[in-house]
Amino acid sequence: MADLDLVKKRILAKVPLVALIGESVALSHRGGRPVGCCPFHEEKSPSFYIYDQRFYCFGCKAHGDAIDYIRKTMGLSFMETLRYLAQKYGVDAAELDRSHHEWQKHRSDRELYRLMAEAQSFFESQLWTAAGQDARDYLTKRGFNEESQKRLGFGMTPPEGFGLVRYLKQRGFKESDMIDVSLASSHSETPQRVYDFFRRRIMIPIHDAQGRIVAFGGRTLDQDPAKYKNSRETRLFNKSDTLFGFHQARQAIRAKGRAVVVEGYMDALRLWNAGVHEAVACMGTALTLGHMQRLKSMTGVVILVFDGDQAGQRATLKSVDVTLSEPSVTVRAVTLPSGLDPDDVINQQGVEGFEKMLHDSVYLLDFAVRQKLAGLYPHAVAAVIQEEIIPWLAKVGDPLLRDSLLLRIANQVGTSKDKLAAQLPSVANQQAAHGLDQLAKSGVIQIPGQHPRPGATSTDRVPPGTPDFRGPATPPPYLSPVAADILGHLYFADSQEQLGDFQVLRGEILEALNLPDEYQAFLDEILFYLSRGKVPRDLPAGAWTSTLDANVAQLKDRMAASQPAFAGQNRLDQIKRALGFQQLENLKKTISSLRSEASRLARAPEREEDLKHVMGSIKLLEQERLVVYQKLHQ
Secondary structure, X not given: OHXXXXXXXXXXXXXXXXXXXXXXXXXXXEOOEEEEOOOOOOOOOOOEEEEOOEEEEOOOOOEEOHHHHHXXXXXXXXXXXXXXXXXXXXXXXXXXXXXXXXXXXHHHHHHHHHHHHHHHHHHXXXXXXXXXXXXXXXXXXOOOOHHHHHHOOOEEOOOOOOHHHHHHHHOOOOHHHHHHOOOEEEOOOOOOOEEEOOOOEEEEEEEOOOOOEEEEEEXXXXXXXXXXXXXXXXXXXXXXXXXXXXXHHHHHHHHHOOEEEEOOHHHHHHHHHHOOOOEEEOOOOOOOHHHHHHHHOOOOXXXXXXXXXXXXXXXXXXXXXXXXXXXXXXXXXXXOOOOOOHHXXXXXXXXXXXXXXXXXXXXXXXXXXXXXXXXXXXXXXXXXXXXXXXXXXXXXXXXXXXXXXXXXXXXXXXXXXXXXXXXXXXXXXXXXXXXXXXXXXXXXXXXXXXXXXXXXXXXXOOOOOXXXXXXXXXXXXXXXXXXXXXXXXXXXXXXXXXXXXXXXXXXXXHHHOOOOHHHHXXXXXXXXXXXXXXXXXXXXXXXXXXXXXXXXXHHHHHHHXXXXXXXXXXXXXXXXXXXXXXXXXXXXXXXXXXXXXXXXXXXXXXXXXXXXXXXXXXXXXXXXXXXXXXXXXX
C-alpha cells in the first residue's frame, strides 16, 4: 500500500490538471482561477473551479484530484486510472505491476496497442481506395455518409489474404504479435505461413474504456455465412468486460441520465448516427457484471434493447441475474417486434419510433417473468417458478428489495407473496422474514393487526383498539421546506410541457438540491417518470421503488394529503422561485466553507497567493448571491 501511495503521488505531481481537464471542458478564468461548466451535471453558468491540483464544483459539490477526475469521467477503476495517467504522462510506475514479469508484459502490451492502432490506419486507408467502393456503397445504403464513415473509423480489409500481414511486417511488427492480438492466423499444417485473420470485410474498431483499440469487428462483403466476425479473445480483449462504444458514449450517458444497451456494434453505430449517442453494445453476449460496473459509474438507468429474435430474448433474460447484483441501477427492457433489431426500427420508424419504444420499456424483472410464463400451460407455471424465478429471488441480498420483488412477481403469476417466500432457501427465507418485519415496522406494508403508517387511507385501517406492534420510530433525515415544495410540484405535475424546457429544469433541480439518499431516490424516480411522459401522482404504488423507505412513503402520503397546496397553473414559476431560495442557501453554505478555508490559509504566509484566489472567489459568490436575492424580491 505504501508503494501505491508513492506512485500515486508521483503521478499527481506530473499531471497538469488544468491541461487534463481542458481536454474535455472549455475553461476560462474568473478571479484568477480556471473555471468552466461542470462535466458531472448539467449547468449553464460555470461553477466548476480548479484550485492548485484539485477541482471543486459549487453546484454539485464534485471535487477531487486528477485521479478522481479520470475515474468519474471515464468510468475506470482506481488501478486502471493510475495506469492510464502513468502511460499518458510518461510516469515510471513499475509498482503497479506485481512482478518483473508483469512489468515486461505491460511493456509488451504497449507495443500491442501500437500494433492495433497501425492496423486501424491500414484498414481506414483501404476503405478509400478504388477497391473500397463496394464497402463505401454498402455503408451509404445503411445511412452512413462520407463524413460519418470517417468519423466513426470504418475501414476495410483487402481481398488478398496477406495484405495486412505484409503491411505490418514492413513496419517492423512481429508475426507472433499479430497472431496474439487476432490480426493474423497460421495454418495448422503449415504454421510458418501467416495470413490475415479478416478478409474482404468492412472493419469496425473496438476500444476499451481508455479509448485504446483492443479488437476489431468485420462485416462480410461476400456471401460468407458468418456475416459478422470478431477478433478472438486476447490479452487485450475480453468480451465479457468490453462494452462497444463505452469510451465514446459515456459523456452522452451521463448527460442523458441513461444508457441504451444493444446487442451488436452495428446497431450502436446506427443509433449514434441517428442521434442516440448514449448507445453501447454487448457484442452479441448477455449483459455481464463487468458491463454493469462500467455503466454504474455513469448512470443509474440502463435500458436493454436486444433483438426481437429468440437469441436476443435469451440474452435479455440472462441479464436478470447480473442486474439483481446491482440493485442501485434501474434496468428496463424493450420488446422489439419479432425479427427486428434496433437498426430495422430506425430504418422503418425513424428515431422517433425508437424513442417511443424506449419510452414504453418495462422493468427487466417484470419483462423476464412475462417472457418465462408466456404461452405456458397452467400446470407448467409451478415448475418455472421453482426452477427459474425462485433462484433469481434467492440471489437478492437486500431483504427489503427481495420483498418488493416478491410482491411484484406474486401479482404477475397470480399467487400469494407468502407462498413464493416459502419456497426460498432457508437462509433467504430468514432474511425475507426479517425484511417483512422491517417493512411492517417502518409502515411500508401492513401485517394484520398492525396500525397503518401516518396518512394511510381509510381502507388500510385496522379495527379500533388493535395493539400497536411497531418498533420505536427513528428521526427521518432532514428535508428542507424548499426541497419538499419542489418535490411536491414535480410529483403533481401533469406533464413535461407544464414544466417548460424539462431537460433544462431537470439540470437546474439536480444542480440545486443536495438531498439525503432516500429523498434523492424519490426525486430520481419522479424525474424518470416525467421524462417518459407519465404523470407521477397517477402511478400505482408498485411503480415506486423509493417508497420502500418508510420516510419516503410517509412523505408521499403527506403530499397526497396536501394536494391542494400544489394546485394552480403557475407550477413552473413556483418551482423556479423555490430554486432561487435554494440557490441562496447553497451560496451561503459555499461562502461559509470558503471563509473557513481563507481563515486557514491566513495562518500560512507561504499560501498568500492561494488566499488571494479564495478571497476573490468569495467576492464573486457574494455578488452572485446579491443578484439572486434581488431577483427574488423584485
